[in-house]
Amino acid sequence: MRTLVPNLSLLLDxxxxxxxxxxxxxxxxxxxxxxxxxxxxxxxxxxxVRRMRSEASSAT
Amino acid sequence: xxxxxxxxxxxxxxxxxxxxxxxHPRLTVLSAPNxxxxxxxxxxxxxxxTGSLERREQFTNDKAEFAHSLRNAHLASGDETxxxxxxxxxxxTTRTLRRVLTSDYTSQTDCETSLSLDGEEIEDVAALGxxxxxxxxxxxxxxxxxxxxxxxxxxxxxxxxxxxxxDVSDLDLVRDEIRKAAASVLNRDYPVLADLESLExxxxxxxxxxxxxxxxxxxxxxxxxxxxxRAARDAFGELAERELPQEDARERAGEILAALVKDxxxxxxxxxxxxxxELPDPAQLDLxxxxxxxxxxxxxxxxxxxxxxTAVFESVLGLHHVEEESAPLDCPVCETPxxxxxxxxxxxxxxxxxxxxxxxxxxxxxxxxxDYLAALDxxxxxxxxxxxxxxxxxxxxxxxxxxVAERLLEPxxxxxxxxxxxxxxxxxxxxxxxxxxxxxxxxxxxxxQFRVREGGVVGLKALQEAVSHLQKGYxxxxxQLEAYERAATPIREQLEAAVRDESGLAPYALVAKIAQDPAxxxxxxxxxxxxxxxxxxxxxxxxxxxxxxxEVLDDKFGELSDQVRGWWEQIRPDDLTAFDRLERRGxxxxxxDFKASLSVRxxxxxxxxxxxxxxxxxxxLNALGLATFLxxxxxxxxxxLVLDDPVLASDEGHMATFGHSxxxxxxxxxxxxxxxxxxxxxxxxxxQDLYKHLPPYAYSLxxxxxxxxxxxxxxxxxxxxxxxxxERFAGSSNQEMRKTxxxxxxxxxxxxxxxxxxxQRRERGDQCSITDYDGKSLSDLAPKVRRHLTVPEHIGKFxxxxxxxxxxxxxxxxxxxxxxxxxxxxxxxxxKDYVWN
Numbered sequence: 001m002r003t004l005v006p007n008l009s010l011l012l013d014x015x016x017x018x019x020x021x022x023x024x025x026x027x028x029x030x031x032x033x034x035x036x037x038x039x040x041x042x043x044x045x046x047x048x049v050r051r052m053r054s055e056a057s058s059a060t
Numbered sequence: 061x062x063x064x065x066x067x068x069x070x071x072x073x074x075x076x077x078x079x080x081x082x083x084h085p086r087l088t089v090l091s092a093p094n095x096x097x098x099x100x101x102x103x104x105x106x107x108x109x110t111g112s113l114e115r116r117e118q119f120t121n122d123k124a125e126f127a128h129s130l131r132n133a134h135l136a137s138g139d140e141t142x143x144x145x146x147x148x149x150x151x152x153t154t155r156t157l158r159r160v161l162t163s164d165y166t167s168q169t170d171c172e173t174s175l176s177l178d179g180e181e182i183e184d185v186a187a188l189g190x191x192x193x194x195x196x197x198x199x200x201x202x203x204x205x206x207x208x209x210x211x212x213x214x215x216x217x218x219x220x221x222x223x224x225x226x227d228v229s230d231l232d233l234v235r236d237e238i239r240k241a242a243a244s245v246l247n248r249d250y251p252v253l254a255d256l257e258s259l260e261x262x263x264x265x266x267x268x269x270x271x272x273x274x275x276x277x278x279x280x281x282x283x284x285x286x287x288x289x290r291a292a293r294d295a296f297g298e299l300a301e302r303e304l305p306q307e308d309a310r311e312r313a314g315e316i317l318a319a320l321v322k323d324x325x326x327x328x329x330x331x332x333x334x335x336x337x338e339l340p341d342p343a344q345l346d347l348x349x350x351x352x353x354x355x356x357x358x359x360x361x362x363x364x365x366x367x368x369x370t371a372v373f374e375s376v377l378g379l380h381h382v383e384e385e386s387a388p389l390d391c392p393v394c395e396t397p398x399x400x401x402x403x404x405x406x407x408x409x410x411x412x413x414x415x416x417x418x419x420x421x422x423x424x425x426x427x428x429x430x431d432y433l434a435a436l437d438x439x440x441x442x443x444x445x446x447x448x449x450x451x452x453x454x455x456x457x458x459x460x461x462x463x464v465a466e467r468l469l470e471p472x473x474x475x476x477x478x479x480x481x482x483x484x485x486x487x488x489x490x491x492x493x494x495x496x497x498x499x500x501x502x503x504x505x506x507x508x509q510f511r512v513r514e515g516g517v518v519g520l521k522a523l524q525e526a527v528s529h530l531q532k533g534y535x536x537x538x539x540q541l542e543a544y545e546r547a548a549t550p551i552r553e554q555l556e557a558a559v560r561d562e563s564g565l566a567p568y569a570l571v572a573k574i575a576q577d578p579a580x581x582x583x584x585x586x587x588x589x590x591x592x593x594x595x596x597x598x599x600x601x602x603x604x605x606x607x608x609x610x611e612v613l614d615d616k617f618g619e620l621s622d623q624v625r626g627w628w629e630q631i632r633p634d635d636l637t638a639f640d641r642l643e644r645r646g647x648x649x650x651x652x653d654f655k656a657s658l659s660v661r662x663x664x665x666x667x668x669x670x671x672x673x674x675x676x677x678x679x680x681l682n683a684l685g686l687a688t689f690l691x692x693x694x695x696x697x698x699x700x701l702v703l704d705d706p707v708l709a710s711d712e713g714h715m716a717t718f719g720h721s722x723x724x725x726x727x728x729x730x731x732x733x734x735x736x737x738x739x740x741x742x743x744x745x746x747x748q749d750l751y752k753h754l755p756p757y758a759y760s761l762x763x764x765x766x767x768x769x770x771x772x773x774x775x776x777x778x779x780x781x782x783x784x785x786x787e788r789f790a791g792s793s794n795q796e797m798r799k800t801x802x803x804x805x806x807x808x809x810x811x812x813x814x815x816x817x818x819x820q821r822r823e824r825g826d827q828c829s830i831t832d833y834d835g836k837s838l839s840d841l842a843p844k845v846r847r848h849l850t851v852p853e854h855i856g857k858f859x860x861x862x863x864x865x866x867x868x869x870x871x872x873x874x875x876x877x878x879x880x881x882x883x884x885x886x887x888x889x890x891x892k893d894y895v896w897n
Binding site for chain 2: 006040052
């Protein structure tokens with residue numbers, strides 16, 4: 001099966017694995033369809049928003 | 061993927077007789093002089109895979125020039141135009157791909173085709189795993205018009221083309237998806253905050269509140285409530301010009317302010333009077349008919365006498381010995397002898413059961429009637445309150461409110477307002493109708509209750525009709541009320557906005573709203589802050605992504621540069637001006653340059669660098685185009701490679717390098733199937749000689765009859781075969797054909813000379829081959845051959861043959877057919893006597 005993003009591993013090799021950019025790009029890793037990747041992206045971003053809310057709450 | 065064979069019929073120069081070319085797994089040479097069908101053959105392959113000609117799609121400004129260009133002009137009307145190929149796929153399976161031309165190009169329209177794979181119709185070749193991007197050069201087929209595309213294309217197109225070759229467009233797609241997902245997830249509407257922002261400029265009260273709320277990071281619900289209640293108290297003071305009582309001040313300020321704002325708004329215009337409520341569920345008007353029906357049945361079957369005798373039967377059957385005795389007994393009540401037979405006792409039991417059922421049915425029926433009465437009362441009561449209060453407005457009130465509406469509403473909305481007010485009268489009429497029908501049902505219900513109490517039968521049909529009549533009236537009221545509400549809602553909204561605008565109450569209403577519902581604004585603030593922070597992080601992540609993508613691209617650029625340079629060195633090994641690298645101009649990707657190095661020494665040290673496009677000769681640009689093409693299709697091999705005159709006629713000096721070096725590298729370093737088409741029979745033969753160990757397949761393409769079209773003949777590169785090919789042309793009355801025949805005959809004569817010389821040298825023990833004499837002409841070879849001719853008269857005949865076939869003697873004037881036929885006969889004789897024996 002043809003991979004969705006052939007150059008993804010080259011890109012991921014150049015990103016910090018603890019970074020948001022890595023997490024966002026990694027949404028496409030092993031995704032079989034674009035819809036699957038989009039769903040993962042949305043989940044990653046929602047998780048980011050939850051983390052931002054939680055960090056803001058704990059900061060006060 | 062490899063090509064097993066290609067079959068062409070009726071396509072461009074090909075005629076009605078299908079021609080099949082079988083390909084060698086590694087190297088096939090197609091030779092044809094100009095205008096004999098070489099380009100048609102290569103374009104047939106392109107047409108098979110793409111259904112179009114790239115030359116028309118990409119490389120012409122006037123597509124009309126290609127009108128009716130695909131179907132051979134001489135083809136009979138019933139003959140099909142098609143191209144087919146047998147393909148060996150990477151998994152070892154073979155498939156037959158066939159494309160039929162169903163409609164040729166016109167000056168206005170594209171051509172139409174049908175494509176099939178193993179007989180099954182398919183849309184495109186994606187099923188074979190062939191991507192059709194990027195255009196142009198979607199296939200590993202290099203033709204004259206594509207040779208220099210990458211080099212000569214405009215900067216933007218070149219950059220796009222090279223980027224797509226490097227195949228990083230998938231990363232652009234990922235970036236775009238991340239950006240879209242971020243926009244979708246991180247952008248939210250915050251209705252209360254939007255109202256706050258739109259109103260704060262005109263309201264010091266709101267400005268103060270908003271500023272306080274923004275200071276809370278993040279705000280809790282309690283904090284928002286405290287600030288909003290404080291603002292509500294201030295607002296109340298401003299509007300009512302008095303302070304709230306202390307006991308209301310803390311918790312109820314918002315609620316009291318909201319009521320005050322509502323009162324003030326209603327004083328301008330009673331908007332709430334235009335609001336309709338909801339009618340009760342019409343299912344409540346369904347009459348439970350079954351109990352009534354059961355009661356009526358029971359009542360009809362129970363006779364008055366049975367009722368009277370029930371007590372007697374009960375007491376008779378209650379006696380113990382009557383219950384147990386089977387023989388006839390005397391009646392214990394009237395003392396009639398033997399009156400109580402078994403049958404009579406049984407009948408008494410049945411009568412008693414009937415009476416019990418009757419009682420239960422009557423009780424249920426009474427319940428149903430009583431419940432329905434209560435429901436009816438409730439429905440009517442709530443129906444009246446569902447109507448907008450405005451339906452009770454007297455005429456003077458209507459006039460008074462209309463004047464305000466005329467001031468507040470736009471003319472278009474005002475027309476709707478007038479219609480809604482008229483509608484209210486109609487609604488009142490419909491409500492009255494429902495009331496009248498309900499009175500009728502009430503009367504019938506009460507009458508039914510009386511009948512049941514008296515043991516009589518209920519007039520169910522009349523009751524059903526009255527209820528049905530009531531339901532219809534109710535439904536009509538319901539649908540009219542719904543229509544009114546639909547029309548009145550936008551009018552009310554505009555009235556509310558206009559009243560707030562005119563009265564300046566909007567900021568107060570908003571303060572009241574926030575004070576009453578602090579949770580919403582607190583949540584909106586927290587969520588907005590979180591999403592803003594997330595957006596900042598996503599923007600930074602996209603910057604990192606861009607840097608990483610640029611690194612990937614640069615690395616790939618480096619690789620492609622190396623590969624192009626590698627092929628350049630094969631094609632032009634000795635040039636002091638050479639391709640050096642691909643280079644991005646500046647930081648972006650909009651411009652990509654081919655950089656050339658210029659050196660004064662063969663060692664190429666200390667070079668100067670310039671843009672190749674500016675300093676390369678035509679010949680070098682062609683070589684660069686070829687190097688780029690090879691680098692690209694070695695990077696992403698499709699399995700075969702087609703090169704149509706990769707070295708132009710004007711560049712004949714580099715043909716040998718190409719044949720020796722480039723083809724050798726393709727065959728040795730890759731597993732690609734290579735197909736070379738050339739105008740030069742000599743070059744074709746040289747390739748056959750060089751790679752004799754395969755040996756390659758070779759085809760000669762020629763047209764002797766335009767109606768017959770291009771004929772593809774497999775060439776066995778023997779002297780005998782060369783003579784036979786020459787014979788087809790040598791006797792022709794057509795001067796051009798004869799010219800070709802003369803050339804072929806000269807080639808055969810040169811071949812005879814080489815074979816004879818090599819044979820003589822080998823007999824003397826020399827290690828030599830025919831390729832040792834590459835590039836030697838007939839006049840070069842003739843002196844060496846003369847001394848090997850053992851029959852004296854052969855020497856004169858050989859000299860005559862050499863004269864007749866030597867270049868110069870017939871470049872302008874082609875020898876007559878008779879002279880060529882004599883030369884052919886002599887050459888055949890020499891071959892028999894000196895080479896074939």
